[in-house]
Amino acid sequence: MIAADRIQSMGSAPARSLITVTAGILIAIGLFLAAQGGWIYAKAAIAQVLLERAFAQSMTSGLPVKPWSWADTWPVARIEAPRLGASAIALKGASGQALAFGPGHLDNTPQAGEEGMAVYAAHRDTHFTFLKDIKENDQIRITRRDGQAFTFRVTHMAVARWDEAEIDPNARGVHLVLATCFPFDAVTSGPLRYLVYADLEESAAPRRSKNPLPARR
Numbered sequence: 001m002i003a004a005d006r007i008q009s010m011g012s013a014p015a016r017s018l019i020t021v022t023a024g025i026l027i028a029i030g031l032f033l034a035a036q037g038g039w040i041y042a043k044a045a046i047a048q049v050l051l052e053r054a055f056a057q058s059m060t061s062g063l064p065v066k067p068w069s070w071a072d073t074w075p076v077a078r079i080e081a082p083r084l085g086a087s088a089i090a091l092k093g094a095s096g097q098a099l100a101f102g103p104g105h106l107d108n109t110p111q112a113g114e115e116g117m118a119v120y121a122a123h124r125d126t127h128f129t130f131l132k133d134i135k136e137n138d139q140i141r142i143t144r145r146d147g148q149a150f151t152f153r154v155t156h157m158a159v160a161r162w163d164e165a166e167i168d169p170n171a172r173g174v175h176l177v178l179a180t181c182f183p184f185d186a187v188t189s190g191p192l193r194y195l196v197y198a199d200l201e202e203s204a205a206p207r208r209s210k211n212p213l214p215a216r217r
Contacts, residue, residue, distance in 0.1 A: 047067070047101050048089070048101075050067040050068055051067045051075055051089040051091075051101060051102060052089060053067070054066060054067040054074060054075050055075035055078065055089050055145060058074070058075055058145040059145055059146070059147050062145075062146060064076075064092070064145070067101075071097065072093075072095060072097055072098075073091040073092045073093050073095060073097060073098040073104075074091065074092055075089050075090070075091060075092075075102075075145060076090055076091060076092045076105050076111075076144065076145050077089075077090040077105065077111075077112060077120075077142050077143060077144045077145060078090070078141075078142070078143040079103060079120060079140065079141075079142055079178070080140070080141040080142075080143070081130055081134065081138060081139070081140055081141075082139055082141060083135075083138050083139065084130050084133055084134070084138075086130035088102050088103050088122070088127040088128075089102050089103075090102055090103040090104065090105050090120050091103070091104050091105070092104070092105060092107070093105070093106075093107050094106055094107075094121050099121070099122060099123060102122065102127050103120045103121060103122035103127050103128060103178075104120065104121055104122065105118070105119070105120050106119040106120070106121060108169060109167075109169040110169060111144060112142035112144060112150050112152075112176055113142065113144065113148060113150040113174060113200070114174065115172075115173070115174060116168075116169050116170050116171055116174070116175070117167060117168055117169050117170075117171045117175040117176070117177055118142075118175070118176050118177070119167060119169070119176075119177045119178075119179060120176075120177070120178050120179070121178075121179045121180065122178075122179075122180055123180065123181070124180040124181045124182065124184050124186075124194070125184075128178065128179075128180040129184070131178060131180055131194060131196055132184045132194075134154060134157065134178075134196050135154065136154055136155065136156060136157070137153060137154060138153075138154045139151055139152070139153060139154075139201065140152045140153075140154060140176060140178070140196075140198050142176065150174075150200060151200075151201045152175075152176045152198035152199060152200055152201055153198055153199055153201045154196060154197070154198045155197050155198060155199055156197050157194065157195065157196050157197070158194075158195045158197070159182050159192055159193070159194055159195070160192070160193060160195060161191045161192060161193070162191055162192075162193050163191075165179070165193055165195055167179075167195075173199065173200070174199070174200035175197065175198065175199055175200070176197070176198040176199075176200075177195055177196065177197055177198075178195070178196040178198075179193050179194070179195050179196075180193065180194050181193060181194070182194035
């Protein structure tokens with residue numbers, strides 16, 4: 001009996017060793033993934049600090065200031081939704097790098113406060129998540145890097161395909177569109193866009209763009 005127990009004990013030792021090694025590997029993988037996820041959030045937080053600093057410097061100097069040396073974009077405005085307490089630094093253009101860190105101001109549209117329709121786009125699961133809670137008559141405040149601030153009033157929301165959206169950069173008056181992907185809870189990207197339309201609330205005369213676009217036909 002003693003010999004049999006000894007043989008059984010010897011046979012179970014490798015099994016316990018394998019379980020221990022496997023558990024160690026799984027724990028190590030879990031720690032790696034947790035650290036990687038933490039680094040992503042830390043990097044995003046650091047990026048927002050750098051964007052805020054670059055935007056403040058830009059407002060002081062009147063010149064574009066890159067948030068980091070290798071950036072292909074720079075802050076151009078701050079977008080705020082006062083009722084929701086939401087705020088985001090908007091960047092020039094809608095390149096992949098720009099949208100990774102904030103809303104992007106579409107280059108072929110005027111600046112907020114100028115004649116026409118200014119358009120800012122961002123991801124639905126990050127900087128424009130708050131759009132799902134926007135309501136008609138909400139205020140949207142845009143502060144540009146030149147220090148000028150404009151308040152817009154939301155007129156309506158719409159859902160449309162990206163190639164069928166009613167966006168005219170040369171529209172008469174001073175307008176604003178905030179755009180993001182739709183639906184908000186989708187896992188993959190699709191052709192639909194959620195569009196928030198707003199008109200200038202202030203009575204100040206609109207500025208005309210320095211580089212007006214040709215009229216659409």
